[in-house]
Amino acid sequence: MAPTVRVRFAPAPTGLLHIGNARTALFNYVFAKRERGRFILRIEDTDAERSSEAFVQAILEDLRWLGIEWDEGPDGKGSYGPYRQSQRISLYRQFGEQLLQEGKAYKCFCSRERLEALRKEQLSQGLMPRYDGKCRLLTRKEISEKESEGVPFVLRFPVGRGTVLFEDLIHGKMSFELSGIGDFIIIRSYGIADYNFACVIDDHLMEITHVIRGDDHLSNTPRQILLYRAFGWEPPQFAHHPLILGPDRTPLSKRHGATAVAHYRQEGFLPEALLNYLFLLGWTPPSKEEFFTIEKLREEFSLSSLSRNAPIHSRQKLEWLNSHYIRKMNENRLLTLLTPSLEKAGIKVDQCEKKYLLEVISLLKENITVLSQVEEYLGIFFDEKFAIEEEAKKILKHPENQKILQEIYAILKESPKKGEGSWASLLLKVEERTGHKGKSLYAPLRAGITGKMKGPELAKILPLLGQERVMKRLKIALEGEDP
Ligand code: GLU
Numbered sequence: 001m002a003p004t005v006r007v008r009f010a011p012a013p014t015g016l017l018h019i020g021n022a023r024t025a026l027f028n029y030v031f032a033k034r035e036r037g038r039f040i041l042r043i044e045d046t047d048a049e050r051s052s053e054a055f056v057q058a059i060l061e062d063l064r065w066l067g068i069e070w071d072e073g074p075d076g077k078g079s080y081g082p083y084r085q086s087q088r089i090s091l092y093r094q095f096g097e098q099l100l101q102e103g104k105a106y107k108c109f110c111s112r113e114r115l116e117a118l119r120k121e122q123l124s125q126g127l128m129p130r131y132d133g134k135c136r137l138l139t140r141k142e143i144s145e146k147e148s149e150g151v152p153f154v155l156r157f158p159v160g161r162g163t164v165l166f167e168d169l170i171h172g173k174m175s176f177e178l179s180g181i182g183d184f185i186i187i188r189s190y191g192i193a194d195y196n197f198a199c200v201i202d203d204h205l206m207e208i209t210h211v212i213r214g215d216d217h218l219s220n221t222p223r224q225i226l227l228y229r230a231f232g233w234e235p236p237q238f239a240h241h242p243l244i245l246g247p248d249r250t251p252l253s254k255r256h257g258a259t260a261v262a263h264y265r266q267e268g269f270l271p272e273a274l275l276n277y278l279f280l281l282g283w284t285p286p287s288k289e290e291f292f293t294i295e296k297l298r299e300e301f302s303l304s305s306l307s308r309n310a311p312i313h314s315r316q317k318l319e320w321l322n323s324h325y326i327r328k329m330n331e332n333r334l335l336t337l338l339t340p341s342l343e344k345a346g347i348k349v350d351q352c353e354k355k356y357l358l359e360v361i362s363l364l365k366e367n368i369t370v371l372s373q374v375e376e377y378l379g380i381f382f383d384e385k386f387a388i389e390e391e392a393k394k395i396l397k398h399p400e401n402q403k404i405l406q407e408i409y410a411i412l413k414e415s416p417k418k419g420e421g422s423w424a425s426l427l428l429k430v431e432e433r434t435g436h437k438g439k440s441l442y443a444p445l446r447a448g449i450t451g452k453m454k455g456p457e458l459a460k461i462l463p464l465l466g467q468e469r470v471m472k473r474l475k476i477a478l479e480g481e482d483p
Pocket of ligand 1: 009010011012044199212213217
């Protein structure tokens, strides 16, 4: 029987979760679910200076928000822990010592200055900088002399000659010449394991079967395979997916706008939209359907169907997906999601009539692409936020427009209380009496009644506001007063 699939997402908590990393997490998660395997979250925090607990917590929160739940991880689940590299340091030292004893690693005493000079020299000759193996050739005597002098050292892994071949589940056959790779550090002078070393030990001890990660790690894979061989361990299968690029085809970075999941969340993107978007980048489902849920992905996803071409980030596409999910969402859930922004804007949600709130939301959801945009429209529905924008004021000043507003005010005054259905006939009547229709009628009406130049359909706003409030606003517009 094939072993249970075990995959891992291994972020370094040196910043907020980037959408590129979230995409890696998502591929791992969906693959694990599809294969009925386990999804492991491992925190790679060996870089104590740049890692922080606040970033660990932020990453966990963002993953949860996206609905990517781990089966094993730093919060106590799983029996392959600890799941933080900072708690596994003695393990790495032990394995480093083992390689040293077996003659599969050596102590390197080269100073930073020597390495820097070597690097410059190689670069000036147009060579790829790499360690020249000087300390690999030290005699026992030289080594013990340096040790007794207390010269600090690192542990290096001798790479040797030849070629490393492996089959990548996305890219296919990969081949790396070892002559291009210098003997690399496995344990640093201050006793901390380097990424490649810690990663191999953890992936092995955690029984990881598939390593799914970004193309930026492709060049690490031959080093890792060499370490597996040195230990006599079976390497996992590897799948490297292309990284997201910005519209200028350079790796997606802050220069291209928001890159952190947390920023998209704050702006009011929905997790289902972001997930859908991240998957659509570089993956076309067999059904060609553009909208899909995680459940659907589980059925259709396979690593080999991921594109080998780097996807280009498109905020426009993300917004388009987000507005789709907002429109599809039921008003009650939307109200729950919007409540913090409403409260922040000064609307006392628990003092509002729920039916009214839900109706407002059902109108607004047609107009917004991100949740935070509701703020722009609150003045239409909540008197305490009502204000007339400058552009609307200009329209209202026009004498012809004043006439239109007077006409509608007069009709409203003479008509009995408006029922819901009668607003359409009222608008027809105004058309008849003023001879205006289309934009020349609706622009001043919208400006007067909502204080804005755009927003949800006027014919739907009117019944929601009701006759009394509409008249009040018309009066303000006619008298040219600030509300
Ligand atoms: N800590 C590495 C990163 O964040 C993990 C790479 C890997 O998945 O092996 O890029």
